[in-house]
Amino acid sequence: MNKTVVALMFKPLMFLVFAAVTVAYMNSSTWSWALAVTIVLTLLSYFVGDLLVLPAFGNTVTAGAEALVAAATAYILDLYFPGAQTSPVSLVFIAALTGIGEYYYHRYFLGLEKVAP
Helix, strand or coil: CCHHHHHHHHHHHHHHHHHHHHHHHCCCCCHHHHHHHHHHHHHHHHHHHHHHHHHHHCHHHHHHHHHHHHHHHHHHHHHHCCCCCCCHHHHHHHHHHHHHHHHHHHHHHHCCCCCCC
């Protein structure tokens, strides 16, 4: 299987786990809310983070920026999604998990020679 495809399949699974732990489990929100957060985060992370920010600023800056985007996205979706709940603690957790996950995600996949952006 193409390594780019594997990379793109791993990212939404990673975000689904993070959203499930932070917004669905910690705040008793619905699974559809966690799925919505996963879809939006995956799209933002790939198209903005991986394609624009990562080549220009490197892994550490991109991971930090994506952590902030994850918390902001969860908060903004909370304002517009019925049945959603976030707390400051869950926003900190989703930011921390995303930052750590994205840092190692980029580090691993940047080391592979056959992954296309």
